[in-house]
Amino acid sequence: MGKKLLEVKNLKKYFKTPNGALHAVDDVTFTIEEGKTLGVVGESGCGKSTLGRTVLGLLESTDGHIIFDGEDVTHVNKAKFHELRRDMQIIFQDPYSSLNPRMAVADIIAEPLEIFNICKTKEEKEEKVKELMDLVGLDQRFINSYPHELDGGRRQRIGIARALALEPRFIVCDEPVSALDVSIQAQILNLMQDLQEQRNLSYMFITHNLSVVKHISDDIMVMYLGQMVELCEGKELFKNNLHPYTKALLSAIPKASIKSKIDRIVLRGELTSPINPHPGCRFAPRCNYAGDECFSVNPTLEEILPGHFVSCHKVKEINNL
Amino acid sequence: MEKLLEVKDLTIHYDTDAGSVEAVNNVSFELNKGETLGLVGETGAGKSTVALGIMQLVPNPPGVIKSGQIIFEGKDLVTTSEKEMRKIRGDKISMIFQDPMTALNPVKTVEDQIVEVISLHQNLSKKDALVKACEMLELVGIKAERITDYPHQFSGGMKQRVVIAIALACNPALLIADEPTTALDVTIQAQVIEMMAKLKNELGTSMILITHDLGVVAEMCDKVAVVYAGEIVEYGTLEDIFEDPNHHPYTVGLFGAIPDLDKETDRLSPIDGLMPDPMNLPQGCNFSPRCPHATEKCKTVNPCACEVGPGHTIKCHLFAKEAE
Numbered sequence: 036m037g038k039k040l041l042e043v044k045n046l047k048k049y050f051k052t053p054n055g056a057l058h059a060v061d062d063v064t065f066t067i068e069e070g071k072t073l074g075v076v077g078e079s080g081c082g083k084s085t086l087g088r089t090v091l092g093l094l095e096s097t098d099g100h101i102i103f104d105g106e107d108v109t110h111v112n113k114a115k116f117h118e119l120r121r122d123m124q125i126i127f128q129d130p131y132s133s134l135n136p137r138m139a140v141a142d143i144i145a146e147p148l149e150i151f152n153i154c155k156t157k158e159e160k161e162e163k164v165k166e167l168m169d170l171v172g173l174d175q176r177f178i179n180s181y182p183h184e185l186d187g188g189r190r191q192r193i194g195i196a197r198a199l200a201l202e203p204r205f206i207v208c209d210e211p212v213s214a215l216d217v218s219i220q221a222q223i224l225n226l227m228q229d230l231q232e233q234r235n236l237s238y239m240f241i242t243h244n245l246s247v248v249k250h251i252s253d254d255i256m257v258m259y260l261g262q263m264v265e266l267c268e269g270k271e272l273f274k275n276n277l278h279p280y281t282k283a284l285l286s287a288i289p290k291a292s293i294k295s296k297i298d299r300i301v302l303r304g305e306l307t308s309p310i311n312p313h314p315g316c317r318f319a320p321r322c323n324y325a326g327d328e329c330f331s332v333n334p335t336l337e338e339i340l341p342g343h344f345v346s347c348h349k350v351k352e353i354n355n356l
Numbered sequence: 357m358e359k360l361l362e363v364k365d366l367t368i369h370y371d372t373d374a375g376s377v378e379a380v381n382n383v384s385f386e387l388n389k390g391e392t393l394g395l396v397g398e399t400g401a402g403k404s405t406v407a408l409g410i411m412q413l414v415p416n417p418p419g420v421i422k423s424g425q426i427i428f429e430g431k432d433l434v435t436t437s438e439k440e441m442r443k444i445r446g447d448k449i450s451m452i453f454q455d456p457m458t459a460l461n462p463v464k465t466v467e468d469q470i471v472e473v474i475s476l477h478q479n480l481s482k483k484d485a486l487v488k489a490c491e492m493l494e495l496v497g498i499k500a501e502r503i504t505d506y507p508h509q510f511s512g513g514m515k516q517r518v519v520i521a522i523a524l525a526c527n528p529a530l531l532i533a534d535e536p537t538t539a540l541d542v543t544i545q546a547q548v549i550e551m552m553a554k555l556k557n558e559l560g561t562s563m564i565l566i567t568h569d570l571g572v573v574a575e576m577c578d579k580v581a582v583v584y585a586g587e588i589v590e591y592g593t594l595e596d597i598f599e600d601p602n603h604h605p606y607t608v609g610l611f612g613a614i615p616d617l618d619k620e621t622d623r624l625s626p627i628d629g630l631m632p633d634p635m636n637l638p639q640g641c642n643f644s645p646r647c648p649h650a651t652e653k654c655k656t657v658n659p660c661a662c663e664v665g666p667g668h669t670i671k672c673h674l675f676a677k678e679a680e
Contacts (some may be wrong), residue, residue, distance in 0.1 A: 249619070289549070291611065
């Protein structure tokens with residue numbers, strides 16, 4: 036086991052709405068080791084982005100603990116929050132709206148360096164920006180370009196360079212490749228893997244794309260309506276998935292092959308509302324195995340197999356364990 | 357099999373002040389009744405422009421159909437008058453757009469929007485049109501009582517079903533679906549794909565499916581055209597594209613770029629570089645600047661489509677010898 040970098044315990048984030056509390060993240064617990072990647076998968080509205088932002092402290096958590104490098108950072112003052120940005124960074128989904136259109140590439144990448152007064156002279160700053168551009172595979176001729184002049188892949192590289200400028204140890208990657216075409220997506224994924232190896236980075240990789248998450252993650256957490264339903268090693272999840280939602284999710288991916296036709300589990304219905312949810316399993320209304328218990332009692336996350344956590348009342352029954 | 361649509365040497369350019377954007381160049385394909393053709397390619401490949409060309413909806417100016425024919429049920433749509441086209445659109449050919457959030461009118465009820473297309477094309481009384489609209493809604497799996505709802509009251513997957521109901525309301529011979537499931541979550545995508553496949557079989561509709569997702573292609577299509585920089589670089593049956601060992605280097609790159617769920621790969625093998633600017637296409641083969649097999653010839657001579665098997669064509673010099 037490597038060194039634990041981030042530990043999240045029973046994290047909750049509720050939003051107040053006129054109709055009641057929206058349970059965006061409900062009782063989420065996980066750890067990320069140094070140099071490893073935790074993939075977080077789920078459909079839109081399952082709370083995965085809120086989780087990422089809450090972990091970084093961009094959103095105030097409602098309950099629970101966030102421990103970064105042995106230190107509780109759940110509630111920190113402004114100065115400490117500021118300091119933490121050097122270690123924790125984020126790459127956003129949309130390379131169009133996450134870059135200021137009125138700033139040139141050099142200024143965007145240099146902004147974190149300026150905020151932390153890292154470079155003494157102008158020359159030093161320019162040197163550092165160029166270094167970062169090389170690192171992410173961005174041609175130096177773009178140094179004075181504006182974001183609108185560049186395509187999505189190059190813009191995402193700017194976002195990555197900006198996140199890396201302060202040499203963080205942990206990066207939340209919020210759907211970093213979803214807005215990109217497949218061939219560009221592959222280039223960015225390879226780049227992120229290289230950077231992780233070089234710098235021993237830890238990633239929390241948020242995505243709805245299961246083949247991407249399988250490719251890049253060491254551990255994978257599946258979320259449904261704010262709750263974690265399954266957490267285990269990446270390979271294990273694809274070989275031996277136990278939760279009925281994970282099974283349905285995996286079978287729903289169209290495969291780029293005509294040989295392997297799978298029996299698809301098509302889920303009925305759609306997500307229920309996360310506002311003041313009823314007790315019981317949130318997946319129960321769409322689950323083929325749901326019994327009375329599932330509609331009344333909240334399932335808890337249990338270690339069903341070594342290192343394999345599942346939150347389901349019927350898990351043993353369904354999988355003949 | 358009966359031929360429904362034949363596109364011959366279609367070339368569409370957007371003439372702008374900065375120059376001519378060569379969006380579609382010499383594209384040809386055929387579609388038989390009941391078949392589904394997949395147009396696969398990345399953003400900017402010209403897939404959607406082909407679809408707009410068939411619908412005669414290319415925005416003009418700046419878009420111009422420079423040459424080619426689009427023969428639908430024996431009639432060339434390129435020379436058809438706008439008045440005639442308005443009768444065909446929504447009736448014989450209809451289209452599903454990528455984004456169901458923007459394809460529906462937010463200030464009109466779903467009822468108004470489905471009834472509109474029915475009353476435009478079919479000689480039905482108001483009452484009968486409403487009955488038909490309710491039937492369509494039930495067909496796509498939405499309860500008829502929700503017909504008086506507004507689009508914002510539906511979820512994304514349901515909105516896309518409403519769009520499909522509108523598109524199929526007049527039982528079109530050809531349905532063009534432009535990235536119909538891209539905006540949806542995977543489990544909802546699975547529902548919509550299952551429903552579209554079912555309806556297509558029941559109604560015998562031909563379909564052109566535009567997508568960048570090879571998985572969706574594998575599920576739905578009979579024939580596949582791989583589009584790159586405004587050209588069809590490979591064309592064949594589903595088996596040709598997924599099973600045949602002969603492929604255009606771009607098709608190989610496209611497959612190499614997707615992480616495979618069944619295999620363990622440490623690194624992906626993406627295609628280097630970017631798609632060329634359609635305003636400034638390279639000399640010779642459009643793919644040559646990114647192609648690992650490019651020779652001098654590729655940089656000067658634009659290859660022709662070579663037949664490597666019955667109905668399987670590849671537009672690449674690598675396969676030219678076998679054809680000679």
